[in-house]
Amino acid sequence: MFSLKQPKSTFKSYLLPQADDNIASEPRIKKLEPVLLPGEIVVNEVNFVRKCIATDTSQYDLWGKLVCTNFKISFITDDLMPLQKFHYKNLLLGEHDVPLTCIEQIVTVNDTKRKQKVLGPNQKLKFNPTELIIYCKDFRIVRFRFDEAGPESAKKVCLAIAHYSQPTDLQLLFAFEYVGEIYHNPAKKVNGIDPGGGGGGIGSASGQQTPLFETYSDWDREIKRTGASEWRVCSVNEGYMISTCLPEYFVVPSSLADQDLKLYSYSFIGRRMPLWSWNHPNGSALVRMANIKDVLQQRRIDQRICNAITRSHPLRSDVYKSDLDKCLPNIQEIQAAHIKLKQLCVNEPFDETEEKWLSSLENTRWLEAFLKHSAELVYMMECKHVSVVLQEEEGRDLSCLAASLIQVMLDPYFRTIVGFQSLIQKEWVMAGYQFLDRCNHLKRSDKESPLFLMFLDCVWQLLEQYPAAFEFSEVYLTILYDSARISLFGTFLFNCPHQRVKESTEFAISKNIQLGDEKGLRFPCVWDWSLQFTSRDRLLFHNPLYIGKSTPSVHNGALRTFKRSKKNYSSTLRGVPPALKNGIIGEQEFLPRRNSLILKLKPDFFQAAEGQSHSMEQYFRDWFAKPVDLHGVILPHLSGTQIKLWKLCYFRWVPEAQINHGGSITAFHRVSLLADEVDMLNRSLRQYKSNSSLQGHCSELDQSRMYFRANGLNDTSGAPDFLSSSFPFSPVGNLCRRSILGTPLSKFLSGAKIWLSTETLANED
């Protein structure tokens, strides 16, 4: 995937170590030890390694030890990272660590022999590497130099990294070793927390747990929450007796008996019977279903299923079927687009892509298609009151994305943190999204596809368009994406729940672990955010603009609500007299509109007649004509100008695109302070009202849901100077770029380098 052409072209710009006179002192000899997790072992290590920080100079390089463990590659150093003012600390990973599952490609180089080699597993290396370049799946590039290191040990470490990052078997992934160790020594805990725990909240005030949908009761609660009275939890698949790629419990129409389900299941691919996802308050259900492979039975079974779904609808409405394979791009296309985007962000020398940047972005994005399709299905449920069935070959790829997007748009619960996590459990983890293959943890799958990232990107688009509708921030989404590549969390490790049970039971037997009543080993859960971040750092997940329904708002009580005054402003064009206000959007419009869904709908896509698409247009038009109810349905704007690039996720490692002391984070910071102040005042008010004698228990006042906190009223201290558009990440040390100094300097120096390089002003003094 990574062509060798690119690294080659950057080599010549690197300064060779001989030319380097900046490092006068000998590398310090000191004992540098890696921090290891339970079950983590050092496989190989090499001393006197230089981690390169900039490509145009070696003066910032760090000296240390490069260690390969069965979990990560770790670079241990006493040197401080230059020019980095902030480091968002992950409790599992040091600043210079890369989890093995995050490695995309390993390139070894010998620059005297002018050789380089991409290291696959179990390969031989015929030269001693002077340099190791790691391309990461999160678009980082890390480079190490071995000029002072023992050539043999350097080679060994490279081979070890290649070997351990490309395991032959799922059970070789670190999570197994870790969990095995925990089971043997339950006293060992990571960060003082029971690692086998369920989905903890992220320290939200409610302290809610994320439903994992592993149990009967989670599904039952979801039925009750959505008011799906004509649906029931079905346990036919207990012990995975029917299908190995379905969850043990799932929800089906009440009118379908277990016996029938068992019978029908044979006709479905992977025996994947229809799965209920969600119910609209109007009774319409969202159902996902695999294709029926049995051609003879197809019609009959399809009919029976649809009838059952209809019977579960309070209005006995029809079922609307959407064949996702026909109307959405397939996973190969999505992967191809992703590779292209990655090349744009990583591989291509940045300067060369600049002129063609916009057109190179073309065809890299499929977001529009997903958002549009989901919005259309939202219309079917919301407006036509029909149940929607998502149909797909296996029903475990595009369906995950479509089902979850529809729910994010329709149900405000899924825009809270706990709700969003439960959605991922319900529609991805339990529904059998093949995280192992799609994330390509074993590096040998041709099934890799970034559907999950695509989903997060789509949610980010909605977050960008409706910033006050989501409890979480874009930092949360980015961290969630990163967490999918830490091979510790059971959440993103398997192709389906059954695989976890099967593989971990095998593993347990081989390691002599007593499982007792448990079905397989319990892996750490990604929702247990305390494993990765301190409670303070987790506050960055919170969106300061979010107004939860339960939060008392300013509009309550005696406080004045703002009247919309119909005052008119004078403006140039309107001249002196009061100008006209916009009227109400009516039916008749003669000029095209860019940002509505309306013109984007292809009527032929719908099975129904044209009347359908007409009323859909009307629905979208009406919807966009009304103020948004943030606790109701939200629909995406889809025009080219509205779909944006998720810069924090894709460009956080690119110095050229970094804005120091700026970026939207500065606004986030200001809004956080404001939100914090409002919270603080609200709390004081409540306290004052409930307890006018003022015997304060101030404990409540110490709580804050904001990462950035107001220092009391009228705080005028400016934004912290570590804020940048990459915050909380830092592109320092990511080597895809020329210089460490960020955009302006490097860029303009290069513009003026004709003479700046030959003579310096200082020399003239």
Place this chain on the structure above:
Amino acid sequence: MEFAELIKTPRADNVVLHRPFHPAVEGTLCLTGHHLIFSSRRQDNAEELWLLHSNIDSIDKRFVGSLGTIVIKCKDLRIIQLDIPGMEECLNIASSIEALSTLDSVTLMYPFFYRPMFDVLEDGWSSFLLEQEFELLSSVTNEWRLSCVNKEFSVCPSYPPVVIVPKSVDDEALRKVALFRHGGRFPVLSYYHKKNGMAMMRSSQPLTGTNGRRCKEDEKLVNATLRSGRRGFVIDTRPLAVAQQARAKGGGFEQEVHYPQWRRIHKYIERFNILQESFIKLVEACNDQSHNMDRWLSKLEASNWLTHIKELLTAACLAAQCIDREGASVLVHGSEGTDSTLQVTSLAQIILDPRCRTIRGFEALIVREWLQAGHPFQQRCAQSAYSNSKQKWEAPVFLLFLECVWQIHRQFPCSFEFNEQFLILLFEHAYASQFGTFLGNNENERAKLKLPQKTMSLWSWVNRPEELSRFQNPLYEANSLVIWPSVAPQSLQLWEGVFLRWNRPSRFLEEAEEERINIIKYNKELQARVNALRRRLAELEADEEVPDEP
């Protein structure tokens, strides 16, 4: 001339107005000397549209039977359609609009007729005098002086009567230097960087010609801005080849032999018709009906607009970097020194000087670096993106500058006191206005037209507290730092507020904006109440303490 002569049909009834994202409205159309006025008769929601004739960029008419349709494309990029019953009425109205929107004489423009309905608290014509600027400068350095050498506009017709120059250079030398520079635009101070005492100067190209003419006074003038032993940079906004070609026409560039302490950097910035074409293409793409993301991106790229933005920002950052990071003085010029030169010097100040990021400071910057510096607004802004005529002096130079400010604003959302609306306002008024501020091509012309006496200044209106409140950025937090924008294409974005302004549903944006202004107002009230209560509390406490004392 009487406007009435041009208005053959002053009024038409049953006209239907169409605008994107608005329902069609039926009403009466009236033409006056300066306005096209449309008023609907609907009882429930009477509305009026007042459109300045000078805002009209182009007009098309077509007929279906006896129903005529006029499509009016405005300089602020909006497009409206009027259905006018009756062929004759329609033809008359169309030809009147055409005539009224293309009046030749400046003195017939609306600013000369406009009578404000508001009290003038502060005359904008004297709000930003160079003398005040110089006073500020004098408090930190005494190396500069005000020169009145151009009092009669005789040394340089496009310069203001007073300019700031190095103290060591006398007026006689300035006269000589003026003869050596294109259009007499000798190097003057544009910006003084207090942090390190470095200066940014601007001028036009030196007239070296093919035989390498030199001017000792010019050399002395530019060297006077250098600290001993230090060097400076000449940022030439033309590519080297163009600068060399210019010698054949009598122009040229500073040659190293004669300016040994200076280094030249050629940072090319596109000019004139290239920019105008790019502008037209971009607006075409924005008005395009197809919605496909890929096509949109190609079209956006093909317009090259964002490339121009990127190049301009890069040049401005380069100038700022020379001053702030390299600690060197800078001289910026292209050929005439009235377009790209001003873009670079004014943007560099946005980057370097926190004062330019306040409302007042930004206004002062516009006055100093654009109006007084002689950017030919009247020529450049005569037509906008819908013009059919391809006159070579029209170019969206000022718009490009405003957009660059917007790009930096977007990257540093908390560092500017003003908001996007303020930039849009300036864009609108540069192209069509009831105020005289942007009329004329330089101070000389403005003086001749007696604009300060005969017209109202935009600043007189904008700086009234109730207007100002609309342009304040609620996130503003004074930031004393130099702000370095990212100029990577990945960091640049289309300015939707201008280019998609009329092609998006604006009602809720407007309502949100109103809400925001109300909140700010309400917040101010509350603050006042809090302060009053605090005072009261303090008084009560003071009262209480008195009896305790023996």
